[in-house]
Amino acid sequence: MTPVLEVEGLVVEMRRHRVAFRAVDDVSFALEPGSALAIVGESGCGKSLTLRAIMGLLPNRGRLISGRVIVDGVTLPSDARGRGRGHRQHRRMSIVFQDPLSALNPVATIGSQIAEAPRHVLGLGRGASRARAVELLRLVGIPDPERRYHAYPHELSGGTRQRVMIAIALSSDPSILLCDEPTTALDVTIQTQILALLADLRAERGLALVFVTHDLGVVSQVAERVAVMYTGRLVETGPTAAVLPAPRHPYTSGLLAAALDVDSPEREPVPIPGSLPDPLRLTSGCSFQSRCRFATPECMTTDVRLERVGPDHEAACLHSDVLAAAQAAGRRG
Amino acid sequence: MAEALIEVDDLSVTFRSEHGRTLRAVDDVTLRIAEGAVLGLVGESGCGKTTIAKCIAGRVAPSSGVVRFDGRELGLKRATEDRRAIQMVFQDPYSSLNPRMTVRHVLSELLRVHRLVPRADIETRCRELMSLVGLPRGALDGLPSQFSGGQRQRIAIARALTVEPRVIIADEPVSALDVSVQATILRLFEDLRSRLGLTVVFISHNLAVVRHLSDRVAVMYLGRIVEQGDRESVFSDPRHPYTRALLASAPRLHQIELVRPTVEGEPPSPIDIPTGCSFHPRCPRSEEMCTRDRPSLEPVGTRAEHFAACHFREEKSPEAPEEP
Numbered sequence: 001m002t003p004v005l006e007v008e009g010l011v012v013e014m015r016r017h018r019v020a021f022r023a024v025d026d027v028s029f030a031l032e033p034g035s036a037l038a039i040v041g042e043s044g045c046g047k048s049l050t051l052r053a054i055m056g057l058l059p060n061r062g063r064l065i066s067g068r069v070i071v072d073g074v075t076l077p078s079d080a081r082g083r084g085r086g087h088r089q090h091r092r093m094s095i096v097f098q099d100p101l102s103a104l105n106p107v108a109t110i111g112s113q114i115a116e117a118p119r120h121v122l123g124l125g126r127g128a129s130r131a132r133a134v135e136l137l138r139l140v141g142i143p144d145p146e147r148r149y150h151a152y153p154h155e156l157s158g159g160t161r162q163r164v165m166i167a168i169a170l171s172s173d174p175s176i177l178l179c180d181e182p183t184t185a186l187d188v189t190i191q192t193q194i195l196a197l198l199a200d201l202r203a204e205r206g207l208a209l210v211f212v213t214h215d216l217g218v219v220s221q222v223a224e225r226v227a228v229m230y231t232g233r234l235v236e237t238g239p240t241a242a243v244l245p246a247p248r249h250p251y252t253s254g255l256l257a258a259a260l261d262v263d264s265p266e267r268e269p270v271p272i273p274g275s276l277p278d279p280l281r282l283t284s285g286c287s288f289q290s291r292c293r294f295a296t297p298e299c300m301t302t303d304v305r306l307e308r309v310g311p312d313h314e315a316a317c318l319h320s321d322v323l324a325a326a327q328a329a330g331r332r333g
Numbered sequence: 334m335a336e337a338l339i340e341v342d343d344l345s346v347t348f349r350s351e352h353g354r355t356l357r358a359v360d361d362v363t364l365r366i367a368e369g370a371v372l373g374l375v376g377e378s379g380c381g382k383t384t385i386a387k388c389i390a391g392r393v394a395p396s397s398g399v400v401r402f403d404g405r406e407l408g409l410k411r412a413t414e415d416r417r418a419i420q421m422v423f424q425d426p427y428s429s430l431n432p433r434m435t436v437r438h439v440l441s442e443l444l445r446v447h448r449l450v451p452r453a454d455i456e457t458r459c460r461e462l463m464s465l466v467g468l469p470r471g472a473l474d475g476l477p478s479q480f481s482g483g484q485r486q487r488i489a490i491a492r493a494l495t496v497e498p499r500v501i502i503a504d505e506p507v508s509a510l511d512v513s514v515q516a517t518i519l520r521l522f523e524d525l526r527s528r529l530g531l532t533v534v535f536i537s538h539n540l541a542v543v544r545h546l547s548d549r550v551a552v553m554y555l556g557r558i559v560e561q562g563d564r565e566s567v568f569s570d571p572r573h574p575y576t577r578a579l580l581a582s583a584p585r586l587h588q589i590e591l592v593r594p595t596v597e598g599e600p601p602s603p604i605d606i607p608t609g610c611s612f613h614p615r616c617p618r619s620e621e622m623c624t625r626d627r628p629s630l631e632p633v634g635t636r637a638e639h640f641a642a643c644h645f646r647e648e649k650s651p652e653a654p655e656e657p
Contacts, residue, residue: 042511157599158378187377187538192582192594199591214511217541217584221591244587258516260541262583265568269516269545275481 002073003030004208005054005093005176010067012046012053012232014279021279023062024050025232033175034202036209038219038240040255041229044276047212050229051178054210055095056081071176091121094169098181100161104153110164111137111149117172136167141197159190166197170205177201179211183218195221216259220244228252231279231287234306238313248315250292250323286317294319294326337365338532339389339500344398346384356604358384360556362398363630366549368499371526371533373547373564375540375579379603381556382536386502389534390421402500417447420493424505426485430477436463436488437473443495465528466491467521483514490521494529501525502534507542519546540583544568549638552576555603555611558630562639570650572633572641574618577650610643618645 012024024046031037039047052058054069058081069076071089097103105113111133118129130149137145140163153161162182169177179198183191195218201207211222219226220240227237228249236249247253254272261267274291277283286292289299298318306314309324317323341364348356359381366372374382387393389400394409401407407415423429431439440459444450450458460470466487477485486506493501503522507515519542525531537543543550550567552560552575560573571577578596596615601607607614613623622644633639633646 042513159599187600188540188582188584189377189578189594189596190599191584192592193597196591196594215584216512217586217588220586220588221584255512256586258513259586260516260519260539260545261586262541262544262568262580263585265541265544265564269519271516271520272513275483275514 001032003070004033004072005031005210006068006070007050007054008068008070010050010053010069011065012049012058013063013065014049015061015063016280019280020063021282022065023232023279024053027067027229027232027234029227029234029237031176031208031210033208034206035225036202036211036223037225037227038211038213038223039227039229040213040216040219042214042255042276044279045229046232047229048180051095051180051210051212055093055178056090057095091172092174093176093178094172094174095178095180096162096165096169096182098184100158100165101153103165104161106153109150109152110156110167111151114164114167114171117168121172132171133167136170137164139170139201140164140167141193142167159186159193162186162190162194163197166194166201170201175206176208176210179209181213182211184213184215191218198222216244216255217261228255231277231282233287233316235288235317236313236315237306238310238315242310242313246324246327248309248313248320248323249288249317250294250319251288252315253323253327254291294322336367338368338403339364339366339534340399340401341365341385341389342399342401344385344388344400345396346381346388346393347396350604354604357556357606358603359388359395360606362556362558364551364558364561366500366532366534368532369526369530370549371522371535371547373543373550374534374536374553375538375543375550376553377538377579377600379600380553381603382553383504385553386421386504386534386536389500390419390502391416392421413447417496418498419500419502420496420498422486422489422493422501422503422506424508426482426489427477429489430485430492432477435474435476436491439488439492440473440495443492447496449495449497462491462495465494465525467517481514482510483517486510486518487521490518490525494525498531500532500534502536504536505538506535508537508539515542522546540568540579552579555600555606557611557642558640559612559643560641561630562633562636566633566636566639572639572646572648572650573612573643574616574645575612576641578615618643618648620644 008028010024010027013020014023027050041047053064063080071092074089076090114133114136115129118124118132134145142148142163183194224240226240226243227234230251236252257270260269272291285300286304289295304316306316309315309320344362346359350356376382388395391409391411399406437459441455444455459473463470468487507518535546547564550564551558554575560576581595598615609624609627613619628642628644630640630642633641
């Protein structure tokens with residue numbers, strides 16, 4: 001199948017104290033219609049910036065240095081801020097943020113905010129765009145949509161606001177939905193509902209999903225593919241069902257060992273030693289080497305890139321086979 | 334129950350909302366916390382877990398009910414030693430630390446004001462506190478902005494420990510931290526508990542964290558404790574449908590298929606608490622009696638240490654949610 005979204009060699013520079021550093025460094029991936037990719041990593045790894053660069057919403061301190069975003073085979077035009085100048089293909093993508101309250105207009109009814117894109121982007125008439133907004137409210141599972149059309153954001157709960165954000169994102173009839181930690185601020189029972197909604201939208205509308213999260217427990221529920229990000233780079237990508245049980249990058253394996261699992265309370269979480277390197281002082285070689293128990297002198301000099309380690313599975317580590325052997329030994333012992 | 338260090342009896346807290354209506358944040362809660370134990374308080378946002386913590390710490394006045402510490406009743410006005418005995422640690426250490434005070438300044442001021450050590454020993458004690466929370470001695474000269482989130486949380490814990498408390502109430506202390514850092518802070522809590530014999534009230538929405546750290550667990554919904562017991566009874570055989578729903582929704586590392594929600598809708602507003610069992614509008618097990626009779630927290634079977642507030646608490650956990 002031809003991919004609906006291709007990201008090639010995305011590089012974003014951010015400025016901090018007048019010094020520029022690479023916050024997103026050579027990120028590439030492709031997404032087929034109806035498929036989902038989870039990008040997982042800790043704060044500051046560049047996962048949200050990647051989404052913003054794709055969407056053309058880089059903050060003022062950010063600059064798109066290079067890279068291409070291709071939607072349905074058409075390369076989107078972009079300037080240094082990653083802005084796509086309202087290209088027709090650009091409208092095939094929508095984004096949902098973590099905090100719906102700051103993304104919604106507090107003085108407009110939710111209905112009018114959903115009807116905006118149908119009216120002004122799709123060019124529907126007033127009545128038709130209104131009807132479409134009501135239909136979208138129903139689609140995202142908001143009861144009594146005709147009445148709720150007139151509600152203001154502050155009258156709604158966090159979960160309902162996030163449903164409204166999804167309705168707005170769907171209102172321009174996109175084929176790609178970019179999600180930036182959409183359930184992080186929600187309670188778990190509500191998170192489950194939103195994840196189920198996204199899964200239904202994928203199945204029913206063939207929507208492709210890029211889902212950014214810090215929560216490994218969510219990854220397996222939303223996406224069949226996962227990309228692990230560390231200091232601006234993808235360090236491991238592959239099928240979720242292959243990566244989580246047998247990670248081939250020490251950072252992925254460290255994240256999994258540090259996470260608690262509600263089903264195995266006796267397992268002690270093992271923290272990753274050290275802390276995130278200062279992005280302004282990144283040295284040559286692998287950026288994880290100072291925290292890595294498999295590191296050798298080569299890791300300080302070699303510029304490691306993603307390499308194939310299994311079917312459809314890549315890792316950026318010189319010693320991924322050593323890690324695999326250690327895991328096998330651990331399972332046997 | 335055995336002698337408890339903290340006893341909370343029939344505690345209720347109501348707030349007045351802007352339109353003169355009453356918001357019942359905590360509704361008739363009774364709790365026992367044994368000395369040296371870790372109690373995990375779980376529930377979703379707005380369920381009242383933080384309000385209970387603040388009542389115990391003397392920061393919020395109960396509308397009715399009592400909080401007893403070591404057998405003595407504690408009100409809002411407390412003797413210095415009672416205030417020192419119960420300390421809180423918050424979710425966001427950045428907003429709870431003075432940005433212009435070095436760590437040494439924060440700690441030494443507390444030591445001086447409370448006359449905890451002779452003046453000459455203040456520096457030594459500061460260094461001891463740093464090593465207790467696993468920070469280098471040099472951290473004493475730093476300002477909060479110079480530390481990472483995990484280090485700041487260690488500083489906040491050191492500050493709480495400065496006044497030699499017997500109880501630490503930690504309100505979502507690891508929720509804002511990255512996973513790799515979370516593990517180090519959880520280890521610190523375990524370590525402090527065994528070394529100092531601290532009693533810990535650990536508030537979290539994260540079931541995995543609570544299951545890992547707690548001896549006893551209390552699950553809250555809309556201001557009430559709906560299930561309470563020793564950790565393994567509650568987690569391996571939950572008897573309240575809400576606890577089951579929470580467990581089913583908890584993110585799991587190795588669960589590939591999607592979890593379908595077992596409860597519909599969202600928690601009602603605490604201004605407008607449903608009649609009968611407050612969980613009945615969302616409950617997959619609810620029957621007509623649940624809309625009328627409010628179940629109280631009763632023992633499950635013959636278990637001495639497991640309580641649930643559900644009319645159907647004697648039914649064992651089903652593998653799948655029941656069809657309506």
